[in-house]
Amino acid sequence: MLHDPNRIYIFDTTLRDGEQVPGSQLTTPEKLIIGEALESLGVDVIEAGFPISSPGDFTSVVELSKLVREPVICALTRANKGDIDCAAEALKHAKRPRIHTGIGSSDTHIKYKFNSTREAILERAVEAVKYAKTFVEDIEFYAEDAGRADNEYLARMIEAVIAAGATVVNIPDTNGYCLPEQYGAKIRFLKENVKNIDKAIISVHCHNDLGLATANSIAGLQNGARQVECTINGIGERAGNTSLEEVVMILKTHASVGLHTHINTKQLYPISGMVSRMMRMPVQPNKAIVGRNAFAHSSGIHQDGVLKHRENYEIMNPEDVGIDQSEIILTARSGRHALKHHLERLGYTIDRIDLNQVYQRFLELADIKKELKDDDLLQLMGAKIEENFKNGLAINTLQVKTGDQESPVATIRLNYNGVEHAATAVGNGPVSATIKAIEEIIGKHVEIKEFNIHSIHGGSDDVSKVDMRVVYDDKSYMGYGFSTDIVRASANAYLDALNKFI
Numbered sequence: 184m185l186h187d188p189n190r191i192y193i194f195d196t197t198l199r200d201g202e203q204v205p206g207s208q209l210t211t212p213e214k215l216i217i218g219e220a221l222e223s224l225g226v227d228v229i230e231a232g233f234p235i236s237s238p239g240d241f242t243s244v245v246e247l248s249k250l251v252r253e254p255v256i257c258a259l260t261r262a263n264k265g266d267i268d269c270a271a272e273a274l275k276h277a278k279r280p281r282i283h284t285g286i287g288s289s290d291t292h293i294k295y296k297f298n299s300t301r302e303a304i305l306e307r308a309v310e311a312v313k314y315a316k317t318f319v320e321d322i323e324f325y326a327e328d329a330g331r332a333d334n335e336y337l338a339r340m341i342e343a344v345i346a347a348g349a350t351v352v353n354i355p356d357t358n359g360y361c362l363p364e365q366y367g368a369k370i371r372f373l374k375e376n377v378k379n380i381d382k383a384i385i386s387v388h389c390h391n392d393l394g395l396a397t398a399n400s401i402a403g404l405q406n407g408a409r410q411v412e413c414t415i416n417g418i419g420e421r422a423g424n425t426s427l428e429e430v431v432m433i434l435k436t437h438a439s440v441g442l443h444t445h446i447n448t449k450q451l452y453p454i455s456g457m458v459s460r461m462m463r464m465p466v467q468p469n470k471a472i473v474g475r476n477a478f479a480h481s482s483g484i485h486q487d488g489v490l491k492h493r494e495n496y497e498i499m500n501p502e503d504v505g506i507d508q509s510e511i512i513l514t515a516r517s518g519r520h521a522l523k524h525h526l527e528r529l530g531y532t533i534d535r536i537d538l539n540q541v542y543q544r545f546l547e548l549a550d551i552k553k554e555l556k557d558d559d560l561l562q563l564m565g566a567k568i569e570e571n572f573k574n575g576l577a578i579n580t581l582q583v584k585t586g587d588q589e590s591p592v593a594t595i596r597l598n599y600n601g602v603e604h605a606a607t608a609v610g611n612g613p614v615s616a617t618i619k620a621i622e623e624i625i626g627k628h629v630e631i632k633e634f635n636i637h638s639i640h641g642g643s644d645d646v647s648k649v650d651m652r653v654v655y656d657d658k659s660y661m662g663y664g665f666s667t668d669i670v671r672a673s674a675n676a677y678l679d680a681l682n683k684f685i
């Protein structure tokens with residue numbers, strides 16, 4: 184049965200237990216798209232639905248059975264003939280069909296859900312497995328609410344269903360009640376006390392009511408279970424199920440546990456986004472592995488550490504889960520290393536910049552704006568270039584005369600190499616006159632290849648943003664300028680670009 188004793192089978196129940204979330208039901212076409220993505224992710228089993236529950240869910244199981252080839256396709260039933268007949272019919276086209284049947288195993292369920300007795304429930308469990316076995320070979324049995332069930336009774340039930348033909352025995356902590364140690368001990372108890380346990384795979388199925396679903400699943404695996412039931416993003420009934428990406432990355436990160444899966448981890452992030460969008464279930468930003476902030480660093484000490492050596496603050500490589508790279512988010516808690524990193528990324532040579540000066544202005548802006556994006560940094564650099572660069576080119580004064588009667592003339596006073604220089608030039612417009620005057624001072628022609636003016640919010644009294652690409656010595660440099668005066672913004676952009684190489 185198990186060729187590799189350390190291989191963990193991933194049973195994905197996003198389309199069944201995951202879908203038991205208010206407002207997140209999926210159409211058949213949506214389930215097929217997710218089913219294909221799960222197959223390519225490398226899951227071993229896809230729980231496709233609960234066929235008796237609705238004609239739509241029945242159709243989904245039928246279509247997934249036709250579409251998916253590699254993973255086992257599993258359908259859920261209660262322990263009764265009607266549900267099992269329906270599941271068997273829905274699975275008719277599956278290459279590897281599995282019926283997942285079961286019944287409550289805790290005294291609470293036995294008494295208050297079924298108004299029954301332990302013996303009668305055990306008999307129903309066995310009957311259900313035997314009946315399901317008449318349709319397919321692969322039968323998984325779930326002992327619902329096993330987390331709260333008496334271990335001796337649970338062991339008797341599991342032994343009986345394995346004898347009846349169950350190939351996988353699922354020990355759900357349906358209500359997310361157990362502590363990891365308790366759940367691990369429960370699995371170990373079954374391993375040690377169910378005589379025929381080697382004839383079946385033990386499966387863990389944990390819920391997150393106390394935030395322990397992943398920890399409990401891992402405890403179960405460490406104590407002998409070899410299948411884990413989980414969902415993408417941990418979605419599911421109430422507080423959700425065990426999160427697939429968490430279990431997979433825990434086993435990958437802690438190789439010393441000695442267990443492994445066949446999941447293509449680089450697809451974890453893309454499939455998380457797909458499921459979140461289709462199910463209209465946003466992923467919380469601090470969600471482990473796939474949350475927006477899982478590989479984002481926003482405080483200076485961490486950012487410095489990550490920039491020096493990623494592993495100072497990252498235990499996983501973001502590329503391993505399909506995220507291009509870690510993010511350094513600029514906030515008022517960032518330090519100079521993070522600021523420098525982004526300025527360099529935007530093309531600035533740090534040696535030329537008065538970093539302390541820029542950092543002080545950065546902090547003032549960050550206190551107001553919370554998070555600074557590239558445009559904010561470019562504005563910071565392009566609005567007051569006279570303050571940002573050490574010995575750079577900076578405007579002292581700029582006077583422009585323009586109109587439609589005379590040729591436009593610009594007179595500019597620039598600091599260049601620490602000395603003030605002045606020049607006056609005529610152009611075919613106020614910007615060209617200004618650029619010519621600057622060129623006269625620096626004694627070079629620097630060609631402008633791209634030149635765009637935008638207003639930031641719209642409106643004639645708005646701040647304009649100029650972005651410019653210049654070419655010098657066959658290399659391109661970007662410059663950005665900001666001002667309420669478009670000529671001044673253009674001059675700033677030109678000087679911002681020049682300051683990167685002159």
Ligand SMILES: CC(=O)SCCNC(=O)CCNC(=O)[C@H](O)C(C)(C)COP(=O)(O)OP(=O)(O)OC[C@H]1O[C@@H](n2cnc3c(N)ncnc32)[C@H](O)[C@@H]1OP(=O)(O)O
Binds near residue numbers: 203236237260262297
């Ligand atoms: C822990 C889990 O996640 S279990 C799966 C939960 N998922 C779902 O319930 C979604 C799909 N469910 C449905 O569509 C419906 O509940 C159906 C079609 C299954 C049943 O609908 P209804 O026949 O109207 O019954 P209803 O849902 O109101 O009640 C459940 C019945 O199933 C019984 N039942 C519950 N679990 C089991 C079980 N494992 N085996 C046998 N009977 C069960 C209950 O005792 C109750 O029976 P009763 O009418 O004799 O009291």
Ligand SMILES: CC(C)C(=O)C(=O)O
Binds near residue numbers: 326327
């Ligand atoms: C149907 C079973 C496997 C279940 O989802 C649970 O007990 O949580």
Ligand SMILES: [Mg+2]
Binds near residue numbers: 355
């Ligand atoms: Mg469940």
